[in-house]
Amino acid sequence: xxxxxxxxxxxxxxxxxxxKLQSIGSKLVALLGKGKxxxxxxxxxxxxxxxxxxxxxxxxxxxxxxxxxxxxxxGDGAILSHLGITMFRVIxxxxxxxxxxLVIGCIMGLSRKVAGFFNLWMVVGMTIPALVYIVVIFxxxxxxxxxxxxxxxxxxxxxxxxxxxxxxxSMDKKLMEMSFIFGADKKLTYRxxxxxxxxxYIMASARFGLGLTWKMVIFVELMGRPDGIGFMINYWYSxxxxxxxxxNAITFIxxxxxxxxxxxxxxxxxxxxxxxxxxH
Amino acid sequence: xxxxxxxxxFKNLNKSFTVNGSKKQILRNINFEVETGEFxxxxxxxxxxxxxxxxxxxxxxKEYSGxxxxxxxxxxxxxxxxxxxxxxxxxxxxxxxxxxIHFALEAAxxxxxxxxxxxxxxxxxxxxxGTEKHYIHQLSGGMQHRVSIARAxxxxxxxxxxxxxxGALDExxxxxxxxxxxxxxxxxxxxxxxxxxxxxxxxxxxxxxxMMSSNPGEIDEIVPVSLSRPREYESDELFQTNKQAMSRFVxxxxxxx
Numbered sequence: 451x452x453x454x455x456x457x458x459x460x461x462x463x464x465x466x467x468x469x470k471l472q473s474i475g476s477k478l479v480a481l482l483g484k485g486k487x488x489x490x491x492x493x494x495x496x497x498x499x500x501x502x503x504x505x506x507x508x509x510x511x512x513x514x515x516x517x518x519x520x521x522x523x524x525g526d527g528a529i530l531s532h533l534g535i536t537m538f539r540v541i542x543x544x545x546x547x548x549x550x551x552l553v554i555g556c557i558m559g560l561s562r563k564v565a566g567f568f569n570l571w572m573v574v575g576m577t578i579p580a581l582v583y584i585v586v587i588f589x590x591x592x593x594x595x596x597x598x599x600x601x602x603x604x605x606x607x608x609x610x611x612x613x614x615x616x617x618x619x620s621m622d623k624k625l626m627e628m629s630f631i632f633g634a635d636k637k638l639t640y641r642x643x644x645x646x647x648x649x650x651y652i653m654a655s656a657r658f659g660l661g662l663t664w665k666m667v668i669f670v671e672l673m674g675r676p677d678g679i680g681f682m683i684n685y686w687y688s689x690x691x692x693x694x695x696x697x698n699a700i701t702f703i704x705x706x707x708x709x710x711x712x713x714x715x716x717x718x719x720x721x722x723x724x725x726x727x728x729x730h
Numbered sequence: 731x732x733x734x735x736x737x738x739x740f741k742n743l744n745k746s747f748t749v750n751g752s753k754k755q756i757l758r759n760i761n762f763e764v765e766t767g768e769f770x771x772x773x774x775x776x777x778x779x780x781x782x783x784x785x786x787x788x789x790x791x792k793e794y795s796g797x798x799x800x801x802x803x804x805x806x807x808x809x810x811x812x813x814x815x816x817x818x819x820x821x822x823x824x825x826x827x828x829x830x831i832h833f834a835l836e837a838a839x840x841x842x843x844x845x846x847x848x849x850x851x852x853x854x855x856x857x858x859x860g861t862e863k864h865y866i867h868q869l870s871g872g873m874q875h876r877v878s879i880a881r882a883x884x885x886x887x888x889x890x891x892x893x894x895x896x897g898a899l900d901e902x903x904x905x906x907x908x909x910x911x912x913x914x915x916x917x918x919x920x921x922x923x924x925x926x927x928x929x930x931x932x933x934x935x936x937x938x939x940x941m942m943s944s945n946p947g948e949i950d951e952i953v954p955v956s957l958s959r960p961r962e963y964e965s966d967e968l969f970q971t972n973k974q975a976m977s978r979f980v981x982x983x984x985x986x987x
Contacts (some may be wrong), residue, residue, distance in 0.1 A: 624820055631788055631814040632885065634837035642833050646824040724824040726867040 511693035520697035529682070529701060536667060536678040536702065539595075543602040544663045548656060550603065551610030558611065559618020572615075575608035580666060584673055593674040602666040609662070610655045617651025649721060657713060664706055735802030736763040737889065737921045738787060743796030745782065746946075755946035756782055760796070762940060762949060767919040771926055771936035773975075775983055779947025780925045784891045787923065788812055800889070811838060813887035815895040819878040821866045827853070828862040831881050838885040852880040856910050872903040879907065883914055892924040896931070905963060908934060916959065929979055933972045934961055941982050950982045 495513050502512035511519070523529040558565040558572075583604040591597040621644065629639045671680025679702045686694035743760040746753050757779045764770050772780040785791035786798055789805055789812075800808040813834075821830050831849045840848070853859055856876040866874060875895065882890060896904040912935065915922060926932050932939045932955075939953045953975060957967055 624816070624818065625822065627790055628814070628816065628820040629837070630790065631812060632834045632837040633811070633839075634833070638833070638836055642822060642825065646822070649824075724826075724865045724867075 508690065508692060511696065515693045516696045516700065519693040520701060523694065523697050523701070529679075529698065532677055532679050532682050532698075533702060533705065536664075536671065536680065537705070539599060539602070539667045539671070539678065540660075540664045543599045543606075543667060544656075544660055546599065547603050547606045547610055547659055547663060548652075550607050551614050551655060551659070552652070554607070554611035555614025556618055558615040559621075565615070572608050572612055575604075576612065580605040580669065584670055588674050595675075598667075598670045598675055601670050602663055605666050606659050606662045610659050613651055613655040613658070614648070617648045621647050653713075653718060653721065657710070660709070660713075664702075668702070734766070735799070737766040737768070737801060738762075738764040738923070739797075739799050739802075740783075740786075741797040741799075743786070743794055743798065745779075745786070745791075745794040747793075757794075758946040758948050760947075760949055762952070764921060764923065766921055769915060769922045769924065769935055769937045771924045771932035771939045772942060773926060773929060773932045773939050773979060774942030774947070775927055775944060778942045778944035780942055781893050782947070784814070784893050784923060784925055787889070788814055788891055810889060811885060811887045813882035813885055813890045815878055815882050815890070815892040817894050817897055819866075819874040821874060821877055821881070823866045825866075826862065827858070827864050827866070827869070827877055830866070830877060831884050834881045834885050840885065848884050849880075852884045853877075855883075855914055856880045856907075872899055872907065875899060875903075875907055876910070879911060879914070883918075883920075886918075887920060890920045890922045892922065894925055894927070897926075904931075911935075912960065929976045930968075930972050933957070933968060933975050934963065939975060941979055943982050951978065953978060 498510075499512055502510045507515055558568060584601040587597045587601040587604065591600070625643050625647070626639070629643045634643070667678070668680035668683070671678035672684045675681055679698055682698045683695055686692075686698065740760045740762050743757060744755065745757040746755040748754070760783070772783060774780045782791060786794055787800070787805070789808075792806070798805040800810045822833060825833060828849050831852065832845050835845050835848060836842075849862065850859070853862065856879050858873060858876055858880065861869065861873065861877075866877075869877065878895075896907055899907070908931065924932075924935060936955050939955060940949050941951045941953060942948060943950050955971060955975075957971055961968055
């Protein structure tokens with residue numbers, strides 16, 4: 451009897467120990483996961499370093515030189531104000547693009563006649579090269595803050611509208627019927643039936659739109675603004691100073707990567723918790 | 731001396747639509763009345779227009795000639811609370827089980843203070859207590875159907891429309907759910923119109939069976955089912971009644987047995 455109990459006890463003990471081991475194990479795996487990420491980053495830097503050994507520092511400065519330039523830039527504070535201005539433009543253009551894209555996409559999705567009429571406009575809008583929008587808007591409206599943001603918006607808004615339109619078209623008619631039968635009013639239907647169905651399309655468009663917007667903002671700054679990261683990159687380019695070009699670019703890329711990581715690692719998992727997990 | 735109007739009545743109802751220039755009649759001369767608290771089964775083979783009748787009662791389909799009244803009022807003006815059980819559960823996957831029921835309650839303008847009790851009550855009746863916080867994809871198909879039954883009853887509808895709701899389930903699960911459905915129905919006696927192509931299901935559930943034939947859809951015969959309730963699946967009476975219903979149904983459909 452007592453022997454039996456002993457067995458039970460040890461097996462329970464084993465179980466507990468296993469549990470502890472498992473949690474340590476999973477932590478290790480998580481650490482290794484992070485390690486992999488570090489490894490990937492370090493090898494990228496290493497590659498850069500190796501390449502810089504074969505090139506002059508005018509062409510490709512090594513990571514330390516770039517880091518020095520970065521510390522200098524941040525030290526004199528100028529880069530932060532340029533970064534701030536660029537971020538302001540990115541956010542402003544992004545919000546404008548998403549708002550317009552949602553409105554246009556929904557209108558197109560709700561009326562087949564409107565969609566049929568404007569379909570060609572959309573395609574033309576998407577085909578016009580970004581450079582053409584920027585040049586035309588600068589020529590018409592002058593080199594102002596407003597034209598810069600408008601130009602950025604024009605380059606992205608059509609694609610975003612198109613995505614949202616696709617989302618509206620693919621909405622489940624059966625759920626709409628269900629909502630109608632149960633007597634849901636417009637507000638409730640929008641909140642609980644329509645919006646959640648559009649959410650994946652909105653998020654996908656937002657990520658795509660953000661990526662495109664910040665690239666365009668840099669481009670527009672280079673073409674016609676006296677400040678911002680794009681302007682600074684152009685400035686250092688004209689002085690043929692590669693380490694400062696890189697330091698400006700990398701500072702900005704780091705900020706945008708943070709935002710991107712925040713969206714993909716923090717925001718999306720929370721928004722789409724209802725979805726079955728497909729893979730890790 | 732006012733007579734209470736029928737819960738649902740169809741008078742000389744016809745419906746057709748045009749395909750590629752030629753007119754196709756879906757429903758011809760449909761006439762019937764349903765009393766308050768009755769359980770009606772519409773029995774017919776696929777394509778006979780039985781689901782169309784549900785869509786007409788619910789107002790999803792508004793194009794027809796003839797008259798449809800609910801409580802003696804034309805359908806378009808009726809304020810009667812309806813619930814619909816579809817072939818699929820049609821739950822909102824981004825909401826948890828309880829939030830799905832809350833959705834229906836909010837739509838039916840049920841005061842928020844009652845939501846918790848009603849949700850608990852109806853989930854309990856379909857044996858789903860404890861799944862309140864689950865998302866829909868975490869439930870099996872049968873459980874999802876039971877959630878949609880709980881949702882349909884939770885709004886306390888006057889009329890419950892059901893369109894082959896158990897067609898996609900395995901027979902044992904379907905029996906189980908039919909039983910919970912009848913238990914619920916016997917408690918609060920909603921008027922139910924249930925569409926099926928399964929005679930056994932119809933005899934098990936219905937007070938009266940409306941037998942339909944297709945091309946164009948017509949109601950050929952109304953067969954009362956006088957079996958006492960609660961009914962037993964394996965009982966001889968049910969078996970006999972089903973046999974009669976089946977042979978009648980075969981005659982009407984004009985198909986060989």
